[in-house]
Amino acid sequence: MPIDVTALVEQARAGRARAVARLISLVEEESPHLRAVAEELAPLTGRARVLGLTGAPGVGKSTATSALISAFRARGARIGVLAIDPTSPFSGGALLGDRIRMHDHATDPEVFIRSMATRGHLGGLALATPQALRVLDAAGCDVILIETVGVGQSEVDIVSLADTTLVLLAPGMGDGIQAAKAGILEIADIFVVNKSDRDGAEQTARDLKNMISLSRKEITGPRWRPPVVSTVASTAAGIDDLMSALDAHHDWLTTHGELETRRTRRAAGEIEAIALATLRSRFTHHGADTLTHLAKQVVAGHLDPYTAADRLLSP
Amino acid sequence: MPIDVTALVEQARAGRARAVARLISLVEEESPHLRAVAEELAPLTGRARVLGLTGAPGVGKSTATSALISAFRARGARIGVLAIDPTSPFSGGALLGDRIRMHDHATDPEVFIRSMATRGHLGGLALATPQALRVLDAAGCDVILIETVGVGQSEVDIVSLADTTLVLLAPGMGDGIQAAKAGILEIADIFVVNKSDRDGAEQTARDLKNMISLSRKEITGPRWRPPVVSTVASTAAGIDDLMSALDAHHDWLTTHGELETRRTRRAAGEIEAIALATLRSRFTHHGADTLTHLAKQVVAGHLDPYTAADRLLSP
Numbered sequence: 291m292p293i294d295v296t297a298l299v300e301q302a303r304a305g306r307a308r309a310v311a312r313l314i315s316l317v318e319e320e321s322p323h324l325r326a327v328a329e330e331l332a333p334l335t336g337r338a339r340v341l342g343l344t345g346a347p348g349v350g351k352s353t354a355t356s357a358l359i360s361a362f363r364a365r366g367a368r369i370g371v372l373a374i375d376p377t378s379p380f381s382g383g384a385l386l387g388d389r390i391r392m393h394d395h396a397t398d399p400e401v402f403i404r405s406m407a408t409r410g411h412l413g414g415l416a417l418a419t420p421q422a423l424r425v426l427d428a429a430g431c432d433v434i435l436i437e438t439v440g441v442g443q444s445e446v447d448i449v450s451l452a453d454t455t456l457v458l459l460a461p462g463m464g465d466g467i468q469a470a471k472a473g474i475l476e477i478a479d480i481f482v483v484n485k486s487d488r489d490g491a492e493q494t495a496r497d498l499k500n501m502i503s504l505s506r507k508e509i510t511g512p513r514w515r516p517p518v519v520s521t522v523a524s525t526a527a528g529i530d531d532l533m534s535a536l537d538a539h540h541d542w543l544t545t546h547g548e549l550e551t552r553r554t555r556r557a558a559g560e561i562e563a564i565a566l567a568t569l570r571s572r573f574t575h576h577g578a579d580t581l582t583h584l585a586k587q588v589v590a591g592h593l594d595p596y597t598a599a600d601r602l603l604s605p
Numbered sequence: 606m607p608i609d610v611t612a613l614v615e616q617a618r619a620g621r622a623r624a625v626a627r628l629i630s631l632v633e634e635e636s637p638h639l640r641a642v643a644e645e646l647a648p649l650t651g652r653a654r655v656l657g658l659t660g661a662p663g664v665g666k667s668t669a670t671s672a673l674i675s676a677f678r679a680r681g682a683r684i685g686v687l688a689i690d691p692t693s694p695f696s697g698g699a700l701l702g703d704r705i706r707m708h709d710h711a712t713d714p715e716v717f718i719r720s721m722a723t724r725g726h727l728g729g730l731a732l733a734t735p736q737a738l739r740v741l742d743a744a745g746c747d748v749i750l751i752e753t754v755g756v757g758q759s760e761v762d763i764v765s766l767a768d769t770t771l772v773l774l775a776p777g778m779g780d781g782i783q784a785a786k787a788g789i790l791e792i793a794d795i796f797v798v799n800k801s802d803r804d805g806a807e808q809t810a811r812d813l814k815n816m817i818s819l820s821r822k823e824i825t826g827p828r829w830r831p832p833v834v835s836t837v838a839s840t841a842a843g844i845d846d847l848m849s850a851l852d853a854h855h856d857w858l859t860t861h862g863e864l865e866t867r868r869t870r871r872a873a874g875e876i877e878a879i880a881l882a883t884l885r886s887r888f889t890h891h892g893a894d895t896l897t898h899l900a901k902q903v904v905a906g907h908l909d910p911y912t913a914a915d916r917l918l919s920p
Contacts, residue, residue: 332907332908336905557901558897561914562885562888568918569918573877582873584873585876588872596640599880600883602880603884
């Protein structure tokens with residue numbers, strides 16, 4: 291049966307969960323309808339605020355996401371959630387874990403939650419996530435939350451493409467601070483010390499603030515000093531503060547033209563990922579014989595891989 | 606000071622650790638000397654047996670690696686180890702963790718251990734790991750072990766490029782079996798149930814064997830039935846069995862022409878990663894204005910990202 295893409299998009303705009311899910315599946319599976327879907331979605335996108343949320347396992351990302359959903363719902367917003375689980379590299383489908391943890395919102399027709407596992411091909415998430423985001427955006431979501439475990443570079447890349455990136459930490463997780471020292475300052479717009487009723491929460495917040503002060507000199511462009519917000523997501527404590535911080539960052543983005551800059555960067559990454567995937571499929575489908583021939587010469591030691599790559603690229 | 610690549614490669618072949626480390630740094634950093642190094646290395650490679658070792662955190666990968674190093678050293682082999690830590694996405698350098706756990710071998714001049722963190726750019730590990738492997742191969746390593754935490758697709762891709770891939774599990778780690786069910790059968794040549802002195806070890810081994818039996822029908826090409834080896838790596842129990850399994854798999858690879866097939870596949874992946882990185886840098890350096898222009902149109906909703914990618918690729 292042919293798929294009526296226009297009708298599906300129309301239904302998604304009306305907030306029909308089934309149509310939204312169907313469209314995400316179409317873009318995830320790289321279906322033949324992908325381009326038609328992308329064309330239909332293009333004029334409908336750009337309205338949603340995109341929030342990225344990352345952190346080590348165990349810091350309470352799903353609980354924080356759930357608390358943020360409640361807070362945005364209280365404002366009457368329609369919300370989309372993309373929960374990315376890269377720890378399951380082998381599954382092509384979605385996982386239920388996050389859905390279960392977010393079951394408070396499972397029956398709310400104004401909340402769309404989608405789990406995405408790392409796909410079995412190069413650039414999978416880099417390709418699929420922005421498209422899924424476009425579907426949710428076109429479906430009238432006011433806010434889209436992308437949540438991921440911060441374990442791989444590619445996942446971090448995706449989350450850091452959000453308008454606002456939240457990095458969650460929990461007290462007493464030395465690793466979190468270590469990772470922070472190594473570089474999360476660069477991607478975090480807001481730090482959240484979750485589980486802040488635990489011992490060591492104040493110390494963690496203090497350490498973060500010190501790091502932020504020390505790193506200031508390296509920042510170029512308009513300055514935003516990442517605030518450190520303490521929360522206990524399970525009881526919603528501190529979520530009001532977090533919402534204020536999110537609003538403040540959104541205002542800052544708009545005022546300084548940074549929203550446009552970030553979204554242009556996100557779109558550029560998206561275009562590039564599609565272009566690379568296109569080229570990759572050309573190598574695989576049309577240049578398979580050439581590639582194998584070159585690979586055999588490399589295995590035999592007759593050619594180095596850089597020279598081989600040059601030959602693959604030369605027409 | 607100009608680098609004498611030929612002299613460095615000569616010193617590495619003689620087994621000088623400093624030269625090996627220097628060469629790996631050159632290929633890791635994508636130095637201007639990269640191509641010269643690659644050319645010098647090409648005729649010297651292809652001798653080493655490459656073993657990949659993966660598994661969830663906590664199954665004892667480093668201890669198993671250390672036990673395997675001892676076993677290969679007892680045969681007089683020169684050994685290289687690449688310990689990949691994707692859980693530290695932010696650091697561009699190496700981590701000391703694995704080196705510390707492998708300190709038994711740290712002073713052995715016939716053992717080269719290198720930690721590699723996920724690099725800060727797309728395709729980083731996919732580019733850097735095969736080049737580091739070539740350095741170790743040219744440096745006369747008889748065996749190269751690539752060890753990684755199995756958390757991300759890209760890491761799994763790298764490990765599965767080995768001649769022989771070992772998947773480690775530990776008893777009582779339900780997640781391991783779940784992951785296994787979802788697809789590690791496809792990449793594992795040998796399963797290792799480590800910490801097999803713990804409760805549930807026999808059940809884990811039995812579960813694995815059942816899975817292997819059930820999956821047989823889907824395999825095409827020459828058949829290798831992955832054995833399930835039980836070990837206690839910390840006491841070297843079962844390591845003799847594991848060595849026998851490794852030798853048996855190596856014999857099988859050679860007899861069936863699979864070694865050549867796998868190495869050709871590995872080289873093809875390597876060439877492709879280099880070609881894609883080359884194209885990517887062209888987009889970034891030469892096509893930056895075009896890309897930004899297209900990205901702005903996508904942000905404005907005037908263009909969908911697929912059409913934009915087509916325009917980027919059209920000359």
